[in-house]
Amino acid sequence: MTETVLGNQMLKGRHILVTGIANRWSIAWAVAEAVLREGGKITLTYQGETQLGNIRKILADIPGGDSVLVEPLDVCDEEQLTSLCSTLEKAGIFLDGVVHSIAFALREELDGHFVDTSRKGYLLAQEISAFSLVALSKALLPRMNDGGAIVAMTYLGSERVVPHYNVMGVAKAALESAVRYLAYDLGGRKIRVNSLSAGPVKTASGRAIKGFGDMVKTVSEQSAIKEQLTVSEVADVAVSLLSPYFRGVTGELIHVDKGYHALGMVLPGSSPA
Secondary structure, eight states: OOOOOOOOOOTTOEEEEEEEOOOOTTTHHHHHHHHHHOOOOOEEEEEHHHHHHHHHHHHHHTGGGGSSEEEOOOTHHHHHHHHHHHHHHHHOOOOOEEOOOOOOOOOGSSSSSSGOOOHHHHHHHHHHIIIHHHHHHHHHHGGGEEEEEEEEOGGGGGOOOOTTTHHHHHHHHHHHHHHHHHHHHHHHOOOEEEEEEEEEOOOOOGGGGGHHOOOOOOHHHHSSOOOOOOOEEEEEEEHHHHHHGTTOOOSSSSESTTTGGGOOOOOOTOOOO
């Protein structure tokens, strides 16, 4: 029997900023939905009119969606980072949590061999996928409550070679290292910083990786729990990390992948007990 996590109001009275929502199938939106289910409030960011349009459509379908603050954010633009903080101040919003779900690499860098990575592609992936966490954390610190939490979304390709993940794997490794250093820096204010390594789920960003469909199938067949991961399962762990239940956990990397990361080899014909 599959257990379903019901709302326990673990984020009641807390305000969470969620970045990286591309559409209603995004992991970031699943996290935002889970925050609302757990009694929290959300502020969302977007980049570009397409993302804004998608977010507006999503919010139109939920109660109180028209009151959610939605702000532009290009993490490569210092002025927009400053503007985001100013908008939060004007609205009287102090944040209890931030979800970093931002990553980008040129499509051509996610095909072929890592050794062929261009200088431009490497630096771009690092700036948007890794340094953005540092820049965002610094910009938002004046509007964060002590005891808050930051969760950064990552993937196993940071630790192991995943064909075609290439430059993004290296960027995610940098992101995870940044999480540990930020956890140390922000510990004085009891702000926790953790990374969540989600297994492959069917999202628009995932489909940009060559062979992604085969990746999802292979991972689900070889995981300890042999079924496909869902965005809601990832979101439930994310809201737990944002909640007081994980107040003693920081600088950690949490895998949500049905146990795939724990396996070293799967032999033909092998099966669990």
